[in-house]
Amino acid sequence: MNKPLIELENVFKKFGQKQILDGVNLSIYRGEVTTIIGKSGVGKSVLLKHIIGLLKPDSGRILFKGQPLSEMKKSARQVFKSKISYLFQGSALFDSLSVVDNIALPLREKQSLPAAEIKKRIRNIMQQLDLSDIDDKYPSQLSGGMQKRVALARALVTDPEIVLFDEPTTGLDPIRKNAVHSMIADYQKRFGFTGVVVSHEIPDIFYFSQRVAMLEEGRVIIEGTPKEIQQATDPEVQQFIRGLESHRDDLTDMHTQLQGEKRFLEEMARLQRHQVVFSIILFSIKNMEEINEAIGHAEVQTVLKNFSVQTLNNLRITDICFRYGLDKILAVLPNTDIDQARMVFDKLTKELKAEDIIGVRPYPEFCFSVDAGFAEAQQDSQIEHIVAIAESAQNELFEFKVC
Amino acid sequence: MRFADAKTTLAFLGRLAISPIQEMGRIAIFFSYGFFHIFSPPLQISKIIEQVYFIGTKSVFVICLTGAFTGMVLGLQGYYTLVQFGSEGLLGAAVALSLIREMGPVLTAIMVVGRAGSAMAAEIGIMRISEQIDALETMDIDPVRFLFSPRMAAAFISFPLLTAIFDVVGIFGGYLTGSILLGINPGIYFAKVQSSVLMKDISGGFIKSLVFSAVVTTICCFQGYFTHTRAEGFGAKGVSHATTSAVVASCVLTLIVDYILTSFLL
Incomplete structure (x- = not known):
């Protein structure tokens, strides 16, 4: 395993009489998104503030590339600070500066770039985050969601290597929320930054995180891949995850991944007991990143929502649809062999209309293209295995495209 | 039990003595840090100009007004005493x-405290409670250098100029009551002004205004900057407390420092 980029070793922090961090140990690896979950008030934000140095631990160490922050020389610390960005829970925009000045501030103050280059970078980031026509507005004139995106623009404009997100989606509607999640995943892929996210959004965080850590009573009680956390037997972890997880994905109105997988297991049990066959269809949005760039993250989420609604309406009532990741939807078709699945799918493609999915707004350079793959479940096979079969069949089978 | 009581009383008395000294130490460090960073490159010229406009230019009217009436009152009172x-x-x-x-x-210092000092404390206080100062720190922008140094530099420029305006307008105010209303010969009035005022008086006033500018901006910015550490009241209430104590402390301190300076300058 590679060496962690940031390590917290036995970090303790007390506010007054209250012990907030009680010996936190956590490793954050380069190029990964690590999400910290936990109940409100367990010190998730405090933990994040320790990483960036806004708070100093009472005892314990925080290491960056194996070097303790507290022992770093001023110049080394400046290098560290120049690589890291922080997105505040309450946005923390400068309310007496306009939107453009807010985003430009870190560039103007810390980097000696020519004015034209600064302007170009601001244009770029504002376009990507869907922030047009608000250049001269002040933060208080914007909605909460927009403020959040301006704050995100300010955090990303310096091309940071590490970004700390303190509850980036609180107070956003489902479309914007999913847009922010897809943005984190997308930028993380594109720029390769290391992300640390504090969030309550279960199950969404499992789609974009590579590692998840849960904080409870000032300690990390579990740390691992999203799969490991979801399958953890610890009752505390289970209770927390179940408690927060709704049965429906709030963007697509489909089942959540966990619910869907449960239904899959039920179908598998029926197959094993009564030999009742079932199939799956896997839809993958092929060019998610490309369309994110072409029309903006929020619009993509709207398209995805429309596609989900249309798909749900046109499948049979017994079919179960659920999100299987940021850009994947899985349909489980009970009592259906692969030929019948294909018929169901043919009917679906006939019913799907471009204008229902991409809406009335014309996007000249935009194609929404979905791959679909089928697979019939075999006895004793895992969901991952069947999905892999469906995925490998995708290229040959079908491409659904609306432009 | 009695021993414990005595111990807490002793500890209380100790704290009472130590905390103002600690506070003074903190203010001194805050001042020297901010002062040093006025000159650290790159110079924040545009921010200083902005603050000169806010502290200086925008105070001119109020300074003229108070200067005129102060001079007029001095003219009245002086006349009836001297006559x-x-x-x-x-x-x-x-x-x-x-x-x-x-x-x-x-009076210039006190007027600027009321007009600009309270605004400094409130503005920086709000930036503190809404995490804007933390945001600066995460961007590796030194908040003291960014917020305090330009204000102090601007005060160094504005205070002596405002004082000069106050003095001149005040002298004309005295002329208004003394000569125009009460009939002293204008020639005698101005000849006495000219003959009695020495360079020493002017430089003394100049030194005072420089010292007051440092006192006022340091106290006001300090109160705003450390709003969050106040024991009495957080959030909006914290900011209001900070603003109040900024105004009260800088006015009182201005008068105390004035006494000390006068006793050295005379």
Whole structure:
């Protein structure tokens, strides 16, 4: 395993009489998104503030590339600070500066770039985050969601290597929320930054995180891949995850991944007991990143929502649809062999209309293209295995495209 | 039990003595850090100009107004006192010296505290409670250098100029009551102004206004900057407390420092 980029070793922090961090140990690896979950008030934000140095631990160490922050020389610390960005829970925009000045501030103050280059970078980031026509507005004139995106623009404009997100989606509607999640995943892929996210959004965080850590009573009680956390037997972890997880994905109105997988297991049990066959269809949005760039993250989420609604309406009532990741939807078709699945799918493609999915707004350079793959479940096979079969069949089978 | 009581009382008394000293130490460090960073490159020229406009230019009207009335009152009071000794001809000297040595620097400082100092404390206090100062820190922008240094530099430029305006307007205010209303010969009034005011008086007033500018901006910015550490009240209430104590402390301190400076300068 590679060496962690940031390590917290036995970090303790007390506010007054209250012990907030009680010996936190956590490793954050380069190029990964690590999400910290936990109940409100367990010190998730405090933990994040320790990483960036806004708070100093009472005892314990925080290491960056194996070097303790507290022992770093001023110049080394400046290098560290120049690589890291922080997105505040309450946005923390400068309310007496306009939107453009807010985003430009870190560039103007810390980097000696020519004015034209600064302007170009601001244009770029504002376009990507869907922030047009608000250049001269002040933060208080914007909605909460927009403020959040301006704050995100300010955090990303310096091309940071590490970004700390303190509850980036609180107070956003489902479309914007999913847009922010897809943005984190997308930028993380594109720029390769290391992300640390504090969030309550279960199950969404499992789609974009590579590692998840849960904080409870000032300690990390579990740390691992999203799969490991979801399958953890610890009752505390289970209770927390179940408690927060709704049965429906709030963007697509489909089942959540966990619910869907449960239904899959039920179908598998029926197959094993009564030999009742079932199939799956896997839809993958092929060019998610490309369309994110072409029309903006929020619009993509709207398209995805429309596609989900249309798909749900046109499948049979017994079919179960659920999100299987940021850009994947899985349909489980009970009592259906692969030929019948294909018929169901043919009917679906006939019913799907471009204008229902991409809406009335014309996007000249935009194609929404979905791959679909089928697979019939075999006895004793895992969901991952069947999905892999469906995925490998995708290229040959079908491409659904609306432009 | 009694021993424990005595111990807590002792600890309380100790804290009472130590905390103001600690606070003074913190203010001194805050001042020297901010002062040093006025000159650290790159110079924040545009921010300083912005603050000169806010602290200086925008205060001119209020300074003229208070200067005029202060001079007029001095003219009135001076006239009725001097006339008893038949020396009303000295009115020009009395008005000019009291203005240049004392009233000018002190009243200018107090007026600027009310107009700009309270605004500094409130603005920086709000930035503190809404995490904007933390945001600066995460961007590796030194908040003290960014917020305090330009304000102090601007105060160093504005205070002496405002004091000069106050003095001149005040002298004309004295002329208004003394000569135009009460009939002292204008020639005598201005001749006395000219002959009694020495360079020493002007430089003394100038030194005072420089010291007051440091005192006022340091106290006001310090109160705003450390709003979050106040024991009484958080959030909006914390900011209101910070603003109040910024105004009260800087006015009181201005008068105390004025006394100390006068005793050295005379």
